[in-house]
Amino acid sequence: MNIKQSINNVNLKEKLTFNCETGNYHTFCPISCVAWLYQKIEDSFFLVIGTKTCGYFLQNALGVMIFAEPRYAMAELEEGDISAQLNDYEELKRLCLQIKQDRNPSVIFWIGTCTTEIIKMDLEGIAPKLEAEISLPIIVARANGLDYAFTQGEDTVLAALAQRPNLKNSECLQKQEINNYDYVEHLPLILFGSIPDPVVNQLTLELKKQGIYVSGWLPSRRYMELPQIYEGNYVCGVNPYLSRTATTLMRRRKCKLIGAPFPIGPDGTRAWLEKICTILKIQPIGLKEREDEIWNKMFNYISLIKGKSVFFMGDNLLEISLARFLLRAGMIIFEIGIPYMDKRYQGAELELLQKTCKEKKVPLPIIIEKPDNYNQVDRIRDIRPDLVITGMAHANPLEARGINTKWSVEFTFAQIHGFTNAIEILELVTRPLRRNQKLQKISSQQYTDRR
Amino acid sequence: MKLAYWMYAGPAHIGTLRIASSFKNVHAIMHAPLGDDYFNVMRSMLERKRDFTPVTASVVDRHVLARGSQEKVVNNISRKDKEEKPDLVVLTPTCTSSILQEDLQNFVNRASIEAQADVLLADVNHYRVNEMQAADRTLEQIVQFYIKKAQKSNQLDINKTDEPSVNIIGSFNLAFHNQHDIAELKRLMFDLNIKINTIIPEGTSVQQLKDLPKAWFNLVPYREIGLLTAKYLKEKFQIPFIDITPMGIIETASCIRKMQYILNDKKVNVNFEKYIDIQTRFLSQSAWFSRSIDCQNLTGKKAIVFGDSTHAAAMTKILTREMGISVVWAGTYCKYDKSWFEKEIGDLCEEIIITDDHNLIGDLIAKVEPAVIFGTQMERHVAKRLNIPCGVISAPVHIQNFPLSYRPFLGYEGANQIADLIYNSFTLGMEDHLLEIFGGHDTKEVLSPTLSVNNTPFEITWNLEAQSELKKIPGFVRGKIKRNTEKFAQKKQLKTITLEVMYAAKEAIS
Numbered sequence: 001m002n003i004k005q006s007i008n009n010v011n012l013k014e015k016l017t018f019n020c021e022t023g024n025y026h027t028f029c030p031i032s033c034v035a036w037l038y039q040k041i042e043d044s045f046f047l048v049i050g051t052k053t054c055g056y057f058l059q060n061a062l063g064v065m066i067f068a069e070p071r072y073a074m075a076e077l078e079e080g081d082i083s084a085q086l087n088d089y090e091e092l093k094r095l096c097l098q099i100k101q102d103r104n105p106s107v108i109f110w111i112g113t114c115t116t117e118i119i120k121m122d123l124e125g126i127a128p129k130l131e132a133e134i135s136l137p138i139i140v141a142r143a144n145g146l147d148y149a150f151t152q153g154e155d156t157v158l159a160a161l162a163q164r165p166n167l168k169n170s171e172c173l174q175k176q177e178i179n180n181y182d183y184v185e186h187l188p189l190i191l192f193g194s195i196p197d198p199v200v201n202q203l204t205l206e207l208k209k210q211g212i213y214v215s216g217w218l219p220s221r222r223y224m225e226l227p228q229i230y231e232g233n234y235v236c237g238v239n240p241y242l243s244r245t246a247t248t249l250m251r252r253r254k255c256k257l258i259g260a261p262f263p264i265g266p267d268g269t270r271a272w273l274e275k276i277c278t279i280l281k282i283q284p285i286g287l288k289e290r291e292d293e294i295w296n297k298m299f300n301y302i303s304l305i306k307g308k309s310v311f312f313m314g315d316n317l318l319e320i321s322l323a324r325f326l327l328r329a330g331m332i333i334f335e336i337g338i339p340y341m342d343k344r345y346q347g348a349e350l351e352l353l354q355k356t357c358k359e360k361k362v363p364l365p366i367i368i369e370k371p372d373n374y375n376q377v378d379r380i381r382d383i384r385p386d387l388v389i390t391g392m393a394h395a396n397p398l399e400a401r402g403i404n405t406k407w408s409v410e411f412t413f414a415q416i417h418g419f420t421n422a423i424e425i426l427e428l429v430t431r432p433l434r435r436n437q438k439l440q441k442i443s444s445q446q447y448t449d450r451r
Numbered sequence: 452m453k454l455a456y457w458m459y460a461g462p463a464h465i466g467t468l469r470i471a472s473s474f475k476n477v478h479a480i481m482h483a484p485l486g487d488d489y490f491n492v493m494r495s496m497l498e499r500k501r502d503f504t505p506v507t508a509s510v511v512d513r514h515v516l517a518r519g520s521q522e523k524v525v526n527n528i529s530r531k532d533k534e535e536k537p538d539l540v541v542l543t544p545t546c547t548s549s550i551l552q553e554d555l556q557n558f559v560n561r562a563s564i565e566a567q568a569d570v571l572l573a574d575v576n577h578y579r580v581n582e583m584q585a586a587d588r589t590l591e592q593i594v595q596f597y598i599k600k601a602q603k604s605n606q607l608d609i610n611k612t613d614e615p616s617v618n619i620i621g622s623f624n625l626a627f628h629n630q631h632d633i634a635e636l637k638r639l640m641f642d643l644n645i646k647i648n649t650i651i652p653e654g655t656s657v658q659q660l661k662d663l664p665k666a667w668f669n670l671v672p673y674r675e676i677g678l679l680t681a682k683y684l685k686e687k688f689q690i691p692f693i694d695i696t697p698m699g700i701i702e703t704a705s706c707i708r709k710m711q712y713i714l715n716d717k718k719v720n721v722n723f724e725k726y727i728d729i730q731t732r733f734l735s736q737s738a739w740f741s742r743s744i745d746c747q748n749l750t751g752k753k754a755i756v757f758g759d760s761t762h763a764a765a766m767t768k769i770l771t772r773e774m775g776i777s778v779v780w781a782g783t784y785c786k787y788d789k790s791w792f793e794k795e796i797g798d799l800c801e802e803i804i805i806t807d808d809h810n811l812i813g814d815l816i817a818k819v820e821p822a823v824i825f826g827t828q829m830e831r832h833v834a835k836r837l838n839i840p841c842g843v844i845s846a847p848v849h850i851q852n853f854p855l856s857y858r859p860f861l862g863y864e865g866a867n868q869i870a871d872l873i874y875n876s877f878t879l880g881m882e883d884h885l886l887e888i889f890g891g892h893d894t895k896e897v898l899s900p901t902l903s904v905n906n907t908p909f910e911i912t913w914n915l916e917a918q919s920e921l922k923k924i925p926g927f928v929r930g931k932i933k934r935n936t937e938k939f940a941q942k943k944q945l946k947t948i949t950l951e952v953m954y955a956a957k958e959a960i961s
Contacts, residue, residue, distance in 0.1 A: 052462035
């Protein structure tokens with residue numbers, strides 16, 4: 001009996017199974033978060049303090065963006081820095097003054113790397129002193145490959161931002177709109193997670209329809225517009241990889257976290273909105289109709305993927321939410337690989353995943369933390385899923401072996417949140433299937449000998 | 452510390468991995484933190500490789516930081532040994548492991564007791580050498596290892612092949628137009644009736660390395676990677692080597708003459724002069740092409756050249772000696788190779804620039820305002836910004852420099868390709884210039900998709916928010932989105948377009 005059958009034969013289990021493998025998997029280094037964060041925070045500058053290895057990664061993984069005169073750079077450590085012949089403080093001061101002069105940012109982010117960890121460079125200690133000396137805010141985030149994977153880089157940056165005391169000058173910006181009759185009275189709500197501005201507007205409007213006012217977003221479009229965060233405010237995340245940020249907001253800023261599924265897919269968006277409404281004691285209106293409308297619109301895509309199977313190799317922590325949405329859309333999930341699983345922060349999402357499985361009468365998928373890519377490829381060969389969602393290191397080799405793949409990185413960069421963008425996810429998921437349907441006339445599926 | 456936005460050459464471990472993964476059945480294990488295995492992405496994406504890249508990481512995480520790698524590296528080596536059964540495992544240090552200062556050699560010694568495969572520690576220092584130097588050294592290291600191994604077991608055959616033969620040292624993955632160059636070199640050797648003994652490292656098994664001494668001479672087409680190996684083989688077995696890059700008509704001829712000299716020296720009487728003459732005048736088009744009327748227009752045009760030392764030097768020679776184009780300055784980012792570079796082209800250009808600072812190069816280009824640039828992808832982007840035509844002649848490169856069609860830079864066909872590249876860069880520049888003089892293409896903004904103006908029943912306005920949202924949409928789709936939104940508003944009889952209307956329109960259409 002192969003694994004496919006055995007998975008089908010398992011009775012509908014009540015509890016999710018979590019496994020942990022060796023952690024030998026491919027993912028991007030968390031410093032890659034500068035790629036989207038410097039675009040999001042328009043008046044920022046990101047300085048990655050690391051080696052040539054880090055620089056080469058940014059330059060190669062982020063391709064074209066590097067040529068658009070980005071607001072990020074490497075502080076490339078040389079032998080003198082490693083052996084402490086040079087003074088860290090003086091070196092960083094020199095570079096930051098140069099950045100201040102050339103780019104005039106409102107804030108400089110220092111991204112700590114593996115090397116600064118190993119040589120124990122005291123970035124958190126140096127930053128406040130230098131900040132005072134050059135009168136420019138400096139925020140330190142340790143987004144290194146020793147501790148984190150890919151999107152968790154954003155988490156470290158946002159957690160560092162959340163720790164900053166409120167900025168004085170952004171106060172006036174916020175109060176103006178609040179008396180508007182469109183809104184119900186409720187405690188302030190701040191959303192966290194970096195998403196493109198159009199998506200910010202879309203989600204803000206969805207909440208406005210329920211009479212909910214969003215007091216601010218972490219991060220905001222400009223550093224100077226960071227929201228005022230006070231004790232007792234409500235906070236809610238839009239991305240599944242922001243557990244440190246959530247913890248920081250709860251413990252350091254004494255905010256109340258709304259633990260909701262994430263607004264990915266129409267089911268996720270509805271559940272997210274409903275949970276926020278419930279907590280703010282508002283009766284949600286029109287959400288079911290809205291969700292149905294979106295599902296109807298996606299009919300063509302859904303008929304393509306119905307009954308097809310998916311395997312997540314796991315590299316960006318969006319896996320649970322995406323799997324939950326695809327299950328609802330009628331797909332079968334064999335395995336959800338994920339770099340790191342925070343069962344508390346993702347609690348509501350996991351619950352929704354279980355509920356979805358139950359309603360769709362499909363077995364619960366296995367969740368594999370810190371997967372082992374070699375073993376996974378073995379399992380993929382056995383199961384032969386219809387689609388493997390994986391990183392770019394494995395995509396071409398798997399395609400050559402006749403297995404449809406979708407690069408997982410695209411989900412990080414595409415707009416996938418909210419009702420409006422649900423269709424984008426299916427556009428991505430079905431692309432390999434649609435493409436390969438068109439290529440069917442080329443005889444062989446396999447383009448390599450199996451070794 | 453150095454403020455850096457971009458770099459021409461990668462870190463040392465990339466060089467080692469390029470060599471290791473070029474050989475057949477060699478596995479590299481990096482001692483590195485999570486995320487440092489992006490080499491696999493580069494190889495799989497740029498070269499569109501069908502096979503899994505034989506590189507894995509022995510992950511350095513918090514635990515390793517606290518307690519050392521202990522058994523981890525050894526276990527990873529023996530695991531790969533069992534899973535993949537490689538001939539050789541190369542343990543690759545990274546910048547991280549070089550500061551941890553763990554005794555990696557000790558792990559290698561321990562692992563090689565158990566493993567079926569040979570195990571080597573790549574001898575590269577992250578903070579002293581770059582990608583190319585590391586690749587050069589790793590190739591030499593592996594060759595030495597297998598020569599010594601064969602010597603020990605008395606399997607080394609140093610008798611020359613019966614017929615004249617050559618080793619080509621310089622075939623690797625992620626190199627600039629390398630596959631095509633190697634094919635062209637093979638063809639050249641076939642024409643000259645020289646047998647190919649081995650081509651290393653791409654696609655070659657390490658077991659074949661013991662045959663290297665059987666060749667009559669070695670050819671090193673690119674000076675960045677392979678020279679160390681050639682020098683070692685010369686010192687050890689007195690095998691002469693040629694390090695003239697056969698790029699361009701003149702250099703190809705001198706490379707062939709050097710082969711002739713070596714063969715005659717070994718008492719094989721050959722004369723390649725006739726071959727050179729026929730190839731130059733009839734088979735290759737580039738010599739005639741540069742005499743043709745069209746190319747008169749290029750005389751005295753200003754060009755600048757930048758790249759690795761092999762390609763930048765060869766290109767400078769072609770531009771000045773074969774095309775009559777004046778090179779204002781030529782430069783390389785291979786700083787360690789300065790003296791060779793100066794010696795080769797010192798009298799062919801007005802100035803020589805040796806730097807790896809792309810900002811400096813950008814500034815120098817802007818100052819000179821050449822008619823054309825030949826450089827790397829970085830110079831291409833500078834060129835785009837300054838509106839100067841550019842031909843890419845050297846790594847670092849993007850995926851479009853791994854073409855599927857036959858595009859060598861070496862040999863006689865290579866000369867054709869380069870002539871096209873040079874000429875096309877110029878005509879494009881000229882065309883652009885003429886367009887500007889005559890007011891360019893149709894510059895009017897297209898408002899409706901049809902050529903005739905359709906009647907709008909009522910005026911539609913965009914409110915401020917919606918306008919600023921529209922501005923954020925990338926230029927090439929903005930017009931389409933604007934039209935679609937207005938069409939939607941028209942249908943719904945809405946006079947003002949707000950953010951809500953925009954998103955509603957998006958949903959309705961997608």
